Amino acid sequence: MVKTPKFANDKVFAWVDKWNKVCTPDKIVVVKGTKKEHLAICEMMVKNGQFIKLNQKKRPECYLARSHESDVARVEGRTFICSKKEIDAGPTNHWMDPEVMKKLMLKSYKGCMKGRTMYVIPFAMGPIGNPITQYGIEITDSPYVVVNMNIMTRTGDAVMKHLGKDGDFIPCIHSVGAPLKKGQKDVAWPCAKKIEDKFITQFPEERQIWSFGSGYGGNALLGKKCFALRIASKLAKDEGWMAEHMLILTLTSPERKQYHVTAAFPSACGKTNLAMMLPKLPGWKLQTIGDDIAWLKPGDDGRLYAINPENGFFGVAPGTSMDSNPNALKSCKKGTIFTNVVLTPDGDIWWEDMGVKAPKEGIDWKGNPCYVCADDPYRMGPKPGMTKAEIKASGYVAAHKNSRFTAPAENCPVLDKSGFNGLWKGKPTGVPIDAILFGGRRPSTIPLVNEAKSWTHGVFMGSAAGSEVTAAVISDQIGQVRRDPMAMLPFFGYNVADYFQHWLEMERTSADATKLPKIYFVNWFRKGDDGRFMWPGFGDNSRVLKWICQRIEGQVKANVTPIGNLPLERDIDLSNNEGKFKVVPEDLRAILKVDKEGWKKEIATVGASYDEYDAKASKDTTVRSKTAKRVPKALRQILADVSAALAK
Ligand code: GTP
Numbered sequence: 104m105v106k107t108p109k110f111a112n113d114k115v116f117a118w119v120d121k122w123n124k125v126c127t128p129d130k131i132v133v134v135k136g137t138k139k140e141h142l143a144i145c146e147m148m149v150k151n152g153q154f155i156k157l158n159q160k161k162r163p164e165c166y167l168a169r170s171h172e173s174d175v176a177r178v179e180g181r182t183f184i185c186s187k188k189e190i191d192a193g194p195t196n197h198w199m200d201p202e203v204m205k206k207l208m209l210k211s212y213k214g215c216m217k218g219r220t221m222y223v224i225p226f227a228m229g230p231i232g233n234p235i236t237q238y239g240i241e242i243t244d245s246p247y248v249v250v251n252m253n254i255m256t257r258t259g260d261a262v263m264k265h266l267g268k269d270g271d272f273i274p275c276i277h278s279v280g281a282p283l284k285k286g287q288k289d290v291a292w293p294c295a296k297k298i299e300d301k302f303i304t305q306f307p308e309e310r311q312i313w314s315f316g317s318g319y320g321g322n323a324l325l326g327k328k329c330f331a332l333r334i335a336s337k338l339a340k341d342e343g344w345m346a347e348h349m350l351i352l353t354l355t356s357p358e359r360k361q362y363h364v365t366a367a368f369p370s371a372c373g374k375t376n377l378a379m380m381l382p383k384l385p386g387w388k389l390q391t392i393g394d395d396i397a398w399l400k401p402g403d404d405g406r407l408y409a410i411n412p413e414n415g416f417f418g419v420a421p422g423t424s425m426d427s428n429p430n431a432l433k434s435c436k437k438g439t440i441f442t443n444v445v446l447t448p449d450g451d452i453w454w455e456d457m458g459v460k461a462p463k464e465g466i467d468w469k470g471n472p473c474y475v476c477a478d479d480p481y482r483m484g485p486k487p488g489m490t491k492a493e494i495k496a497s498g499y500v501a502a503h504k505n506s507r508f509t510a511p512a513e514n515c516p517v518l519d520k521s522g523f524n525g526l527w528k529g530k531p532t533g534v535p536i537d538a539i540l541f542g543g544r545r546p547s548t549i550p551l552v553n554e555a556k557s558w559t560h561g562v563f564m565g566s567a568a569g570s571e572v573t574a575a576v577i578s579d580q581i582g583q584v585r586r587d588p589m590a591m592l593p594f595f596g597y598n599v600a601d602y603f604q605h606w607l608e609m610e611r612t613s614a615d616a617t618k619l620p621k622i623y624f625v626n627w628f629r630k631g632d633d634g635r636f637m638w639p640g641f642g643d644n645s646r647v648l649k650w651i652c653q654r655i656e657g658q659v660k661a662n663v664t665p666i667g668n669l670p671l672e673r674d675i676d677l678s679n680n681e682g683k684f685k686v687v688p689e690d691l692r693a694i695l696k697v698d699k700e701g702w703k704k705e706i707a708t709v710g711a712s713y714d715e716y717d718a719k720a721s722k723d724t725t726v727r728s729k730t731a732k733r734v735p736k737a738l739r740q741i742l743a744d745v746s747a748a749l750a751k
Pocket residue numbers: 368369370371372373374375376377394395417418419421422423427575627628636639640641644
């Protein structure tokens with residue numbers, strides 16, 4: 104066994120020492136967080152065949168990784184909330200008794216780092232020293248995780264120094280689950296190949312994260328979904344704040360008034376795009392604070408203040424183009440890690456709908472050659488000369504649908520630096536939020552934008568969110584609509600119904616509930632009978648943001664309907680309706696209407712989801728009677744009210 108290094112903080116030493124004994128690595132490295140160290144790890148990975156160094160003229164300090172075919176997205180089926188009682192994990196989470204889970208996982212961890220280096224990553228979720236920031240120590244045997252964590256979080260010595268002798272942190276352990284025998288050559292992407300050997304486990308009461316068998320995204324970069332959402336949502340409930348799957352943006356009107364907006368959309372439903380959007384409306388300016396996670400705390404004045412706990416963007420690559428999201432592409436210009444995209448012959452990257460012509464030949468995400476399509480220069484196929492129709496029919500994509508870029512936030516040309524650093528008027532409170540948006544991919548029924556009539560109604564809207572499942576998760580239900588309350592379905596650290604109650608509590612406990620953000624539900628994804636999008640989306644979404652600001656200011660009236668307040672058509676500003684994608688007035692009219700029949704079905708589905716959240720009480724019969732009806736009565740009441748209004 105190698106010796107556990109010394110740490111000033113006894114709790115850090117204990118955590119590392121414990122796992123050193125269990126995992127028996129060949130070596131232990133404590134991550135310092137310097138650029139030199141970061142690049143040295145990248146170069147070592149190039150030597151080991153785990154990274155491909157990209158053309159340094161075009162993409163300085165950028166690298167490409169290709170994952171194993173089984174390890175391409177989050178594994179919700181192998182994600183567990185191991186609270187002491189099953190009912191506290193709730194009906195939407197997988198649960199196992201914490202002690203049983205630990206025994207099981209310890210078997211997997213035993214000797215799992217043989218032949219590998221154990222890295223100890225001190226990291227901060229939020230600007231170091233900010234009162235809202237939390238800290239973590241992730242132990243991992245994956246250098247890929249180290250360099251991604253370096254980009255996604257603030258890592259290294261500064262964190263260790265801040266922790267001092269007895270600072271607290273969330274202990275995290277991660278292993279790819281692929282020990283090496285003496286002399287055995289490593290593979291490009293080590294991981295446990297069988298899905299049932301992977302575990303993404305949260306222990307909410309002990310506040311620990313144990314992950315095994317996967318090296319991809321939210322499964323392995325433990326600061327992100329495991330900590331900043333699952334564990335943090337539980338912390339937030341206990342302490343009276345909120346940890347949400349939300350982007351944060353700063354919007355400045357032509358009159359120079361500033362607004363801060365958060366938006367919760369499910370995975371791969373447009374957060375990164377909205378967070379860095381280039382407004383099509385003249386005179387409006389948008390800046391980015393965060394693209395995936397927001398931590399919100401109530402202030403003494405009743406407002407909610409938000410920080411982005413992350414330090415980078417782990418963004419969906421396909422679809423990111425100079426048309427759709429130029430600021431994301433610019434964020435990937437340097438210091439970026441690409442995973443599962445196409446390698447071009449000149450050492451650059453490519454993906455579907457990048458808006459860039461495909462190279463004649465490239466290497467696809469699986470490492471196989473791919474070729475430009477015969478009749479569409481913007482597509483690639485697995486064989487030379489294939490037509491667009493043939494490629495489509497084969498289902499082939501050259502970049503995986505959940506291929507991603509890991510880009511430093513500081514690269515983003517429209518970063519709101521002050522907000523990103525957790526500052527508002529120089530104070531480290533985070534930024535005050537004016538509006539909260541919920542949304543999802545809904546081809547029918549759900550209108551373009553809908554304003555909640557009250558905080559409770561807004562919570563109802565969030566609880567009723569649904570969306571088509573995307574490739575961000577390994578699932579056989581991709582494309583089907585599922586309920587995804589507050590875009591948090593995969594990320595609740597506790598019982599979903601208690602989470603709804605917590606949202607309602609934010610109003611009850613607010614110092615001034617009139618100052619809470621207004622709540623909206625948006626849908627950029629309505630489709631016509633012919634399958635085309637009825638709303639251009641992207642930069643045109645600024646038209647909806649303007650309407651929201653005008654509502655906040657009381658400048659425009661609304662169409663008060665059973666489902667909420669909808670815009671009058673004339674109030675959606677259509678200036679600068681030019682370019683490749685345009686608002687079609689007839690379509691706009693259609694997506695501002697209440698589809699009564701569709702909504703009756705929608706309400707029934709929401710009711711059914713509530714029943715599910717209520718009924719699946721614990722197997723633990725001692726708590727069943729107390730916990731069976733958990734969905735807050737106030738939400739049931741809104742459901743009944745909307746239903747009655749629709750029946751009229
Ligand atoms: P996660 O990182 O998984 O949490 O995803 P996200 O919510 O940040 O989604 P992202 O912004 O990366 O968008 C995912 C996909 O949705 C991309 O393919 C985008 O092109 C597409 N998309 C985003 N915004 C819009 C929009 O306004 N309209 C349409 N039609 N598509 C959009």
